Every structure is written in structure tokens, then in C-alpha cells.
Amino acid sequence: MEIVSKAKSHGGVQGVYRHASDATGTPMTFAVFVPPQVDSGPVPVLWYLSGLTCTHANVMEKGEYRAAAAQHGVIIVAPDTSPRGENVPDEPGNWQFGSGAGFYVDATQAPFSTNYNMYSYIVDELPALIASQFPADMKRQGIFGHSMGGHGALTIALKHPDRFKSCSAFAPIVNPSTADWSRPAFEKYLGKDETAWREYDAVSLIEDGRRFPEFLVDQGTADSFLTTGLRPELLAEACRKAQIPLRLNMREGYDHSYFFISSFMADHIDWHAARLK
Amino acid sequence: MEIVSKAKSHGGVQGVYRHASDATGTPMTFAVFVPPQVDSGPVPVLWYLSGLTCTHANVMEKGEYRAAAAQHGVIIVAPDTSPRGENVPDEPGNWQFGSGAGFYVDATQAPFSTNYNMYSYIVDELPALIASQFPADMKRQGIFGHSMGGHGALTIALKHPDRFKSCSAFAPIVNPSTADWSRPAFEKYLGKDETAWREYDAVSLIEDGRRFPEFLVDQGTADSFLTTGLRPELLAEACRKAQIPLRLNMREGYDHSYFFISSFMADHIDWHAARLK
Numbered sequence: 001m002e003i004v005s006k007a008k009s010h011g012g013v014q015g016v017y018r019h020a021s022d023a024t025g026t027p028m029t030f031a032v033f034v035p036p037q038v039d040s041g042p043v044p045v046l047w048y049l050s051g052l053t054c055t056h057a058n059v060m061e062k063g064e065y066r067a068a069a070a071q072h073g074v075i076i077v078a079p080d081t082s083p084r085g086e087n088v089p090d091e092p093g094n095w096q097f098g099s100g101a102g103f104y105v106d107a108t109q110a111p112f113s114t115n116y117n118m119y120s121y122i123v124d125e126l127p128a129l130i131a132s133q134f135p136a137d138m139k140r141q142g143i144f145g146h147s148m149g150g151h152g153a154l155t156i157a158l159k160h161p162d163r164f165k166s167c168s169a170f171a172p173i174v175n176p177s178t179a180d181w182s183r184p185a186f187e188k189y190l191g192k193d194e195t196a197w198r199e200y201d202a203v204s205l206i207e208d209g210r211r212f213p214e215f216l217v218d219q220g221t222a223d224s225f226l227t228t229g230l231r232p233e234l235l236a237e238a239c240r241k242a243q244i245p246l247r248l249n250m251r252e253g254y255d256h257s258y259f260f261i262s263s264f265m266a267d268h269i270d271w272h273a274a275r276l277k
Numbered sequence: 278m279e280i281v282s283k284a285k286s287h288g289g290v291q292g293v294y295r296h297a298s299d300a301t302g303t304p305m306t307f308a309v310f311v312p313p314q315v316d317s318g319p320v321p322v323l324w325y326l327s328g329l330t331c332t333h334a335n336v337m338e339k340g341e342y343r344a345a346a347a348q349h350g351v352i353i354v355a356p357d358t359s360p361r362g363e364n365v366p367d368e369p370g371n372w373q374f375g376s377g378a379g380f381y382v383d384a385t386q387a388p389f390s391t392n393y394n395m396y397s398y399i400v401d402e403l404p405a406l407i408a409s410q411f412p413a414d415m416k417r418q419g420i421f422g423h424s425m426g427g428h429g430a431l432t433i434a435l436k437h438p439d440r441f442k443s444c445s446a447f448a449p450i451v452n453p454s455t456a457d458w459s460r461p462a463f464e465k466y467l468g469k470d471e472t473a474w475r476e477y478d479a480v481s482l483i484e485d486g487r488r489f490p491e492f493l494v495d496q497g498t499a500d501s502f503l504t505t506g507l508r509p510e511l512l513a514e515a516c517r518k519a520q521i522p523l524r525l526n527m528r529e530g531y532d533h534s535y536f537f538i539s540s541f542m543a544d545h546i547d548w549h550a551a552r553l554k
Contacts, residue, residue, distance in 0.1 A: 008499070009536035064341045066539070222285070259286035262343070 001133055004029065010066040011036040016056065019129060023121040024083035025114060030126065031056040032134060033066055037073030044140035044276035045075045045130060046269065049122065049156075051147030053100045056080050059146070062258035068266040072273035075136050079126055081148065083115040097185045103176065104152030105200045107189040116189055119200070123156060142166035142272040146261055147225075150217070151176055154202035154235075158210040166275035168216035168268045170261045171223055174235035175203040181229045206238040214245040216271050218264045220254030278410055281306065287343040288313040293333065296406060300398035301360035302391060307403065308333040309411060310343055314350030319414035321553035322352045322407060323546065326399065326422030326429040330377045333357050336423070339535035345543040349550035352413050356403055358425065360392040374462045380453065381429030382477045384466040393466055396477070400433060419443035419549040423538055424502070427494070428453055431479035431512075435487040443552035445493035445545045447538045448500055451512035452480040458506045483515040491522040493548050495541045497531030 004016040012035040021028040037043050046069070050059055056078045059065065069076050082102030089111045090098035102118035131138045143164050145153035150172020157167035176182035177197045190196045198204035219232045226232075232248055239246040254260040281293040289312040298305040314320050323346070327336055333355045336342065346353050359379035366388045367375035379395035408415045420441050422430035427449020434444035453459035454474045467473045475481035496509045503509075509525055516523040531537040 007532050007536040008530040010540045014536050061339050253285040255284050259284040259291050263287045
């Protein structure tokens with residue numbers, strides 16, 4: 001693991017790191033904020049998964065998470081959203097597929113299956129690296145994210161309820177199998193058989209019996225993707241039927257940007273911290 | 278004035294605006310955060326001047342000022358740092374002069390004097406626009422900034438003690454007349470006669486009799502520009518001799534970046550808000 005940069009911030013250290021990933025076959029860059037409380041021992045880890053077009057840097061620069069993370073003493077890990085590089089198959093100009101759009105799946109279809117294995121990267125490879133390189137208490141992990149990263153957080157939590165003590169999302173894609181902006185990506189990564197897509201779809205996973213103790217979701221009412229790609233009411237309905245407590249905060253006038261995310265970042269970290277104590 | 282973008286954030290509105298500037302002869306872009314308290318009437322205005330290479334966007338994205346501004350009910354104005362455009366003389370590749378490096382002076386030397394009039398822009402033109410277009414209480418103004426923008430804040434406050442009730446800075450250039458990284462710019466903007474430079478130099482202004490009630494300065498000890506370009510001890514010495522109270526916080530391990538600025542942004546806004554009540 002190579003240190004790209006380190007800077008003191010809010011009493012802790014915001015670092016950027018790079019390593020050669022087996023899962024993606026590429027160098028992968030990620031950001032880690034380590035709070036000052038590590039001086040007294042390992043601290044909980046909160047995973048933040050970013051949305052379409054993002055790298056590790058967007059939330060690191062615009063997410064305003066460090067004050068709350070330093071207050072509560074949690075490590076924040078912000079991975080990249082896809083493999084990148086000259087040898088990685090991509091569709092330049094298509095922001096909903098390929099580079100910046102890994103959708104947190106393990107692709108099964110050539111030529112994408114060689115590199116686009118963000119599910120294994122986030123679930124297996126990067127946690128092992130974090131556990132070995134940072135003062136992280138891996139028995140206390142939470143996960144959250146935005147948009148495509150909200151989808152990632154919900155699906156990964158539903159498939160790993162024993163690992164994560166908390167899960168929340170900002171404006172998540174809750175049912176990518178049926179949304180026009182994600183169906184083409186799912187088909188290219190996972191093939192035409194839509195039954196395979198259900199493993200990477202929060203609503204489908206709940207319908208298929210997966211459970212998580214509770215979810216927190218914040219969603220802006222002025223989000224231009226609200227009624228087409230995001231549709232939180234589908235998650236609400238699935239949670240209602242499955243009796244999963246969902247706190248869904250519809251935020252009047254907020255859009256899909258980091259101006260929205262940062263407004264409720266402290267609320268989410270408070271919520272996770274209470275469950276990671 | 279044209280609206281470039283508006284987004285709800287932290288209960289207020291973060292906007293970006295553009296207008297044709299008389300002072301610079303160019304279109305100028307600036308950011309304004311309006312807090313929710315404007316529903317009850319005009320609120321104080323806090324000017325944030327950015328450093329070398331920045332536009333209005335850097336602090337808007339990375340400065341983490343909205344939570345505190347919304348808490349205290351202050352408007353934050355973040356102007357650009359120079360004129361820009363194809364017809365503006367510049368030295369591409371030189372980050373210490375020209376585009377992104379207006380130094381908050383009115384240039385007197387051709388060909389720069391046509392456009393590089395950031396002092397008049399910040400002191401006269403933009404305040405008139407803010408007063409006419411935003412719910413701003415112009416009787417309650419404060420000013421702060423970072424690096425070159427800290428220099429701007431200190432010098433403008435010293436020359437307008439009746440207008441500004443508060444002034445602070447992050448890692449300011451306190452004595453640009455004698456720093457290697459600013460002397461070439463001062464010579465090109467203001468000419469070889471260094472007596473003309475004193476009007477744009479905080480230490481010189483204090484030596485020449487200008488006064489301000491008090492200053493707050495935060496400075497990182499790991500700032501790579503600390504001992505060459507910034508040298509807060511020169512401001513401390515000038516303030517001591519002039520009996521201007523200076524609270525100079527040397528922050529162990531912090532660098533020159535927004536990771537540093539954002540760490541102490543809330544402290545500075547608290548400090549301004551107490552003086553703008």
C-alpha cells in the first residue's frame with residue numbers, strides 16, 4: 001500500500017492510499033480518515049460508497065464528514081467507484097457504465113468480468129487491507145453511501161447483516177433492476193438473465209428474504225432523479241412488507257448534490273456512531 | 278447578475294452568480310451562501326477571500342462553512358481571485374501571478390492595470406451588487422480569507438476599519454512586499470517603486486499607522502510556506518508594537534490546504550458571528 005497523501009484535519013489524519021488490487025486487476029485508490037481517538041486504541045469503521053462519476057475524492061473534498069467522524073471517533077473509508085486504466089474496458093462518455101460506474105457488482109460477462117469486481121473489492125479485499133493497515137475495530141463496522149453508493153451500501157448490508165451494525169443512504173438507487181439508468185449497466189455486467197440481477201438489488205434482496213435490523217435514508221424532494229432512478233417509495237414498500245424499520249427523511253428542496261449530502265452528513269454519522277458504540 | 282447555479286444546503290441556499298464587472302472589464306463569478314435566517318430580515322455578511330490558484334469554487338466546495346453560517350445566520354460571499362478570459366494578460370504556468378493571483382490590488386502598470394483591479398472589485402463594486410441583490414445587512418460586515426486571501430482580508434480591513442466589525446485569516450501572507458513569492462507580482466502590478474506596495478501590505482499598513490480593533494489568525498506548523506512566504510511572526514511583531522490585539526493560533530501539524538482551513542472554519546465563523554451580532 002502506497003501513501004498518496006496525508007494531511008491533518010479536524011484533529012485526525014485524512015489520507016489517500018493506493019494499492020494493486022487482485023479483485024480488479026488494477027491499481028485502486030482510496031481515502032481513509034483516521035480520527036484522533038485512535039491514540040487510545042482501535043475505533044469503529046464506517047464505509048462510504050460514492051455514486052456515479054465519483055472517485056474517492058468527491059466525498060473527501062465535499063462531504064464534510066471529518067468534524068463528525070472526529071467527534072465520534074470513527075474511521076471513514078471512501079473507496080473508488082470502479083477500476084480505471086488504459087487496459088480496463090470502458091465506454092467513454094457514458095457516465096452510467098464502466099469507469100466511475102462499477103455499481104458494486106462482480107461482473108460475470110466478458111470483457112467486463114476481468115476488472116469490474118467492485119463487490120469483491122469492497123466486501124473482501126479492501127476490508128482485509130484496512131484491517132491490516134489501520135487501527136480499525138473490524139467488529140464495529142457501518143456502511144453508507146450516495147446514489148449508486150447508497151445502492152451499494154444497502155445491498156452489501158443486506159448480504160452481510162452480521163458484519164455491519166448500521167446502514168444508511170443518501171438518495172440511494174433502491175431498485176436498479178427496474179430503473180432505466182441502471183438496467184443497461186446490469187445487463188452488460190451481469191448478462192441478460194435478470195434473475196442474476198436480484199443479488200445486487202436492495203428491493204429484490206428484501207423480497208427474496210434478506211434482512212437488516214433498520215435503515216436510515218435521506219432523500220431530497222428536488223432531486224432530479226427522484227421519480228425515475230431513485231424511487232425511495234419502492235424501498236419503503238419492501239421494508240414495510242418485510243417489517244424492516246426504515247427511517248425515510250424526505251428533505252424539502254434538496255437536490256442530488258454534495259450540497260445535499262453534506263447537509264445531513266453529521267446526522268448520518270451520529271446515527272451510525274450510536275449503533276457502533 | 279446571472280444565476281449560474283443554486284442549491285439548498287444546510288437549510289440555506291448556496292448560489293453561484295456571474296456579472297459583468299466594470300472594475301475588471303470581464304465577467305466575474307462569485308459564490309454566495311444565504312442562511313435560512315433571512316426569512317426574518319437582513320443578516321450580516323462575511324467576506325471570504327481565497328488564495329493563489331483558487332476560484333470562488335474551492336472554498337465553496339471544500340471550506341465546510343455552511344453549517345456554521347447557517348447556525349449563526351450570516352451570508353458568506355466568496356469572490357474569485359482575479360479577472361479571467363482570453364483578453365486578460367496572463368502568464369500561463371505562473372501560479373503566483375495573473376490568473377488566480379490578483380493579490381487584491383489595483384494594478385497601476387500596463388498591460389495589467391486594465392483588468393487587474395481586484396481591490397476596487399472587492400471593496401466597491403461587489404459590495405454594491407451584494408447590497409442590492411441579497412438580504413444583506415451591510416452595517417454588519419466581517420472579512421476573512423486564506424493565504425493571499427488572508428493578505429487581502431487583513432489589508433482591506435486595515436483600510437476600512439469603519440466598515441468591517443471583524444477580520445480573521447488562515448495562514449495569511451502578512452508581508453508580501455518582502456516575500457519572494459509575491460514580490461515579482463507586486464512589481465508587475467504596481468511598478469518598481471516599492472513605496473506604492475505598502476498600501477497592499479498588512480505589516481506595512483500597520484507600521485504606517487493603520488489600525489483595526491483585533492485580529493484572529495490560525496496558522497499550521499506543517500505549512501510548507503510558513504517560514505518563506507507567510508511568516509506570521511512579522512504580523513505578531515507589528516501588532517505588538519501597534520498594540521493591536523492578535524490571537525495567533527499555531528496549529529500543530531496542519532498544512533496549507535483546505536483540510537486545515539475546514540478544521541478551523543467553524544471557530545472563525547463563531548468568532549466573527551460574536552462580533553457581528
